[in-house]
Amino acid sequence: MSNGSNATPPQSELLAALRDPAIYPWPVDAVEVIETHISTVFLAGDHVLKIKKPLDLGFLDFSTLERRGWFCEEEVRLNSRLAPDWYLRPVPISGTVAAPEIEGGGEPLEWGVLMRRFPQSALADARLDRGELPVNVMDGLARVVAEFHAEIPAAGPDTDYGTVDSVLAPMLQNFEQLRELDAAGADPAVLDALEAWVQTQGEELGELIDARFQGGFVRECHGDLHLGNIAWHEDEVIVFDAIEFEPYLRWIDVANEVAFVVMDLDHRGAYDHRHRFLNAYLEHTGDYGMMRLLRFYAAYRAMVRAKINGFMASQAEEGSEARQAARQQVTAYMALAQGYTQLRRPELVITHGLSGSGKTQVAGELVAAEGHLRLRSDVERKRLFGVAPEERRDDEPEAGLYTPEATERTYSHLEGLAREMLEAGWSVVVDAAFLDPRHREAFRALAEELECGFRILDVQAAPDVLRERVRARARAGADASDATVDVLEHQLADYEPLSGDEAALAQVIRTDD
Template identity: 50%
Template structure:
């Protein structure tokens, strides 16, 4: 009861901030946005975010000092990814009956002052495109790479600490659904998801611990979804991170990716979710995180459902409309169920000369199929610590493209493909695969994994290949370092597919832009797509 009174007193005082005269700058009108843990006042050029005096278990803003501390934390943490938006922390004061921002009198609360932006600039409100998603993936990847791993003796990332907030989702959801007029189906889904969470945790416990030891636990954003990303001058800024609970912020970086990809898929942008994931992996090389990706995606969908359950309870107490939050709970439970599913993984490799369109084909397919593209150009450079788009000097090229380096690169691609297939992900290995001894281990892997296997063979006239290679090399914006001399050497040394290999081959004319529907139909409809002999 005391907590309710504190929040009621705070809410009554904050009503004064709806008056434009409460601000030390010109304001025509004030708009207010209320969430389950904050009130945001949109006033003139600025937004003032005030923490509600609530204590919900995972967050405690019940005292003035706590609210001040977390305002300062919010400023510190959000300046990492959205410095232009976050300005300062300001006091809310009261002198007699007058409440103001940074006025005279006693300090009664605090607010984070932010630069206001148009709501249509939010990712959740605007049309998305591939180039923007690429920039976002690169920004998030570089952010994660810049973070310091949690100290080995910290509790963050310990398997039991990972499981605890996952299990915390189920209580509020079950309480919200019990008493509902039609709760049975949703309660059944919730029970199945709780059982799935326990079972997956038992299977993944060792991998979760390995992720912690390997430095995957870092001080992340914690709440990265479309509604917390704004595009300013063409660049994505990620704001409103979790400042109120360190254990929800010091997390596996792949948990952060799970939230954003889940959120994109929930919005019907599955192709862009796949594009984001692939580009993020190309930059970070964190393919090992895919083993726990779906585990975290289910968790993130259930977090969304729990927030809706909290809103449902608040609406019930206030006598408001409960239909929206109740429907949203069902929506996110269904999404969690989808994320918990698995598909039969497939292995694709390419076979083609430089400039034949292997990478473009991969980029096209990875937006329409649930596959991870492994580019030999990127993985080769990663092995030798060379930046993706760095053009090596002559002495570097001798090492980078030696026979030993090429052999090492194909071994690494095989290892990655094996791990990804084992984690339930389809793989497209994007390399020239000009020699039979390079291709044979991948067919053997598909046979061992008993998964469908295809060789994608993009083809174009030699004159077209030469033109493309010259243009790409001159542009210098791609990971490939192949020039015209490399192409001529490939022409002389390429070993054609054997009769056995041709059983798995799909030849694609890439002289002109590919029609994705036709390519997908041929992939799905290809008869000889199994790895066993008929």
């Protein structure tokens, strides 16, 4: 890319000219303009033109034309990974400030990014506000993000992206910058307390942060994954506007990325969406180890949004409604960050029931209602033995993946995962048959050891209902369960109800209807 001179005319004159529909070399009836703290976005006909503001904010530097041109290239490269049909190319803007030419000849006055346009009403945050974002869209988002994380490169051992210092640097910078923004109205005492917590957590989690870097979990992520950068359009999840301006903000632990979605949904009170997304992502990836870090990163993400609203408050006129609204958001995000510093006593819940009884749905309802993390034995058994969840197995009862040895290994694995999440302060529901009282006792003992709450969801249905459900599920072939009617009959022959002391801890749930 030839960027020409670093000298640039006052950008405000150029931006004013770009409001004219006649400027664009494609059909445009009207131009809608959106201002962010770092960009000006022109919605023009079927396309979007995004211009970077000539700013140097420390964490980004768009101060020269050359740098803006380079970052336009980077923006297209990075966003083509998740939205290849929507990001088109970097475009030079030449001519004069009064009569600019998009992709014209001559030396560029400015650079922009050209994109295809989707309706603003398709943005996930706008849809959520209108009550038009179905919870099951979170399944699609989790799949997109999980597959993206699996495909992108991991940071090499010669980089310092995964070090504790590189993780803490942007976190601590948030506090420094908020303190300098008088217009943000950030409470100094809250800032001090949060900063001290972040530093303490950095020390306590340092070994885990390093281990995850060594394990390949630090990758070239999106970096800014919140609902304003996600759209649901024509049944497609579109993730856009990845961070291009600072590698350290996108070369991050995937847990850091997931935490941004979680935090944003928490901030909006969309807890059912939040629980659905997080559980679906964990089920896709099996990366339950991230849960020890999720609150740490969620608090960081809340402070990122607090800082951005602080910048917006500073850019707004004193006494304006815009400044007041931004200040309120600063306070709200800081309160959310404080919430992540407070642990609650977790609960361990296990299911009990035959194949086809509806354990998975009941566990899913607990996820939606109370935010438990779900461990599905059908999924984790296959992951443990290197089998894809959707791969159908026709093993006979007590054969293949279902030998007594394989079953013991599966329950031991589930217990280890449950322990890890409970110790990190997360409530867990283990979706498994738990027909063997030894397995139930092991999990009950785990809850007692960790001083957690404990419940059994005893899920029941009539045998004929169970048989029909198992047949229907096998015909559909869309579930991780491999249970057949033969497996069910084997279970029915050996079935024993819960003992008396277990029944006292159980909630019986009939699912016949």
